[in-house]
Structure formats: structure tokens, C-alpha cells
Amino acid sequence: MPHYVGSMTAVLDLGIDLDVWPWVWLGVAVVFALVELTVLAGSFVLLPFAVSAFAASLAGFYDAAVELQWAIFFVGGAVLWVVFWRYAKRFIDENAMPAGVGADRLVGLTATVTVDIDPDDSDRRGRVKVVGEDWGALTEHGRLLRTGSKVKILSMNGTRVMVAPASVADETGTPPTGPLLKPPTDRSSP
Numbered sequence: 176m177p178h179y180v181g182s183m184t185a186v187l188d189l190g191i192d193l194d195v196w197p198w199v200w201l202g203v204a205v206v207f208a209l210v211e212l213t214v215l216a217g218s219f220v221l222l223p224f225a226v227s228a229f230a231a232s233l234a235g236f237y238d239a240a241v242e243l244q245w246a247i248f249f250v251g252g253a254v255l256w257v258v259f260w261r262y263a264k265r266f267i268d269e270n271a272m273p274a275g276v277g278a279d280r281l282v283g284l285t286a287t288v289t290v291d292i293d294p295d296d297s298d299r300r301g302r303v304k305v306v307g308e309d310w311g312a313l314t315e316h317g318r319l320l321r322t323g324s325k326v327k328i329l330s331m332n333g334t335r336v337m338v339a340p341a342s343v344a345d346e347t348g349t350p351p352t353g354p355l356l357k358p359p360t361d362r363s364s365p
Contacts, residue, residue, distance in 0.1 A: 197235030
């Protein structure tokens with residue numbers, strides 16, 4: 176058994192002098208913290224391992240065995256990662272935006288076209304007014320939506336609303352079945 180423990184130590188120390196290990200752990204802690212803050216934008220993926228590398232560094236400065244330093248790094252990092260994950264999950268669940276908050280509150284509302292919405296308009300000049308707010312609008316309906324016409328907001332597309340004519344975009348997705356408001360005009364007679 177002593178032979179096995181000696182070979183395990185040789186594997187874990189990687190041939191690095193025991194007096195250098197605290198500085199290695201400190202370097203790992205700094206690199207992980209910098210990557211966490213700059214590349215991962217504070218997502219708390221590497222932060223637990225940065226903290227555990229710092230703890231392993233402290234253990235190394237107090238001449239703890241290299242095996243213990245590795246255990247502190249891996250086990251401590253894993254435990255901290257689970258703790259952070261549970262805390263983040265609880266925080267997200269408690270602070271979730273309720274329905275009807277943010278731009279998604281507009282979906283399903285009727286808006287008025289303030290600038291013609293052309294489905295072929297590559298400049299995206301179409302605009303609608305809904306609940307007192309002016310929004311850029313797009314349509315995939317295939318026809319020009321004129322200023323003053325009523326449209327139904329179907330979804331959000333970035334900072335623009337996707338719309339369809341209000342008579343086509345009702346809640347059931349079927350055409351309206353009620354009586355016509357005015358009879359159709361006969362265009363064949365002069």
C-alpha cells in the first residue's frame with residue numbers, strides 16, 4: 176500500500192516542487208476569477224473553483240499535503256458550485272418577471288398603424304401605436320398595411336412588433352364569422 180500512496184503523490188504533484196504549489200493555486204484562482212469576470216460575464220461557473228483554488232493555496236502555504244490541496248480544489252469547488260447553483264436557481268425563481276411585464280405585454284393587443292408597414296420594406300420604416308407607445312413594426316402577412324388600419328400584435332422580434340391585420344389575427348386564428356358592418360359594394364356598375 177505505501178507504494179500506491181507514493182505513486183499517487185507523484186501523479187498529483189506533477190513534478191512541481193511542494194513550495195511552488197501555493198503559488199500555482201493562487202495563479203489558478205486569479206485566472207479563474209478573471210475569466211469568470213471578463214469572458215463568462217459573472218455567470219458563476221468558474222467562481223466556485225477560483226474560491227476553492229484560493230483555499231487550496233492557503234492550505235499549501237500552511238504546508239498541507241498536495242493531495243489535500245487537490246481535494247480542497249475539486250471537492251470544495253464542486254460543493255461551492257452546487258451551493259451557488261441552488262442560490263441562483265432560487266433567486267431566478269423568486270424574481271421571475273410576471274406575465275404582462277416588459278415588451279411581451281403587447282402580444283395580443285390591437286394597435287393602430289402610424290406609418291405604412293410594407294412586408295417588402297428593407298428599411299423597416301413601419302410603425303404602430305399601442306397603449307400610448309410608438310413601436311417599429313414588421314409583417315409577414317404579404318400585403319401593405321396602411322396608416323390608420325388596425326393590426327393585432329402577434330409577437331416580439333427584438334425591438335419590433337410582428338403584426339397582422341386585426342381581422343385576420345383574431346385569437347382563434349379563423350376569419351371573423353359575424354355579419355358585415357356594411358354591405359359589399361358593386362364595383363361593376365358605373
